[in-house]
Amino acid sequence: MLTTGLVSTMHLYASSKYLVIIGFLMVLFVMISWFRDVIRESTFLSKQTPLIRSNVRIGFVLFIVSEVLFFVAFF
Numbered sequence: 001m002l003t004t005g006l007v008s009t010m011h012l013y014a015s016s017k018y019l020v021i022i023g024f025l026m027v028l029f030v031m032i033s034w035f036r037d038v039i040r041e042s043t044f045l046s047k048q049t050p051l052i053r054s055n056v057r058i059g060f061v062l063f064i065v066s067e068v069l070f071f072v073a074f075f
Contacts, residue, residue, distance in 0.1 A: 002027055 002023025008016030042048045048056075 001019050005016050005019025005021075005023050008019060
């Protein structure tokens with residue numbers, strides 16, 4: 001809904017701002033729910049083992065590296 005609303009905004013449709021707002025709220029809700037679950041698993045439930053923590057760090061580093069390489073390739 002967010003992308004559809006943004007594209008509709010670019011084409012100057014009248015009701016596109018409602019799609020953007022609803023889409024943004026949906027993305028925000030998913031992000032809040034996901035972060036809440038991650039925090040709950042790591043602190044209260046103690047389900048994150050050292051191996052999982054290491055893999056999360058490696059995944060985050062690989063994500064940052066991929067973004068840097070994309071930026072370099074773009075320019």
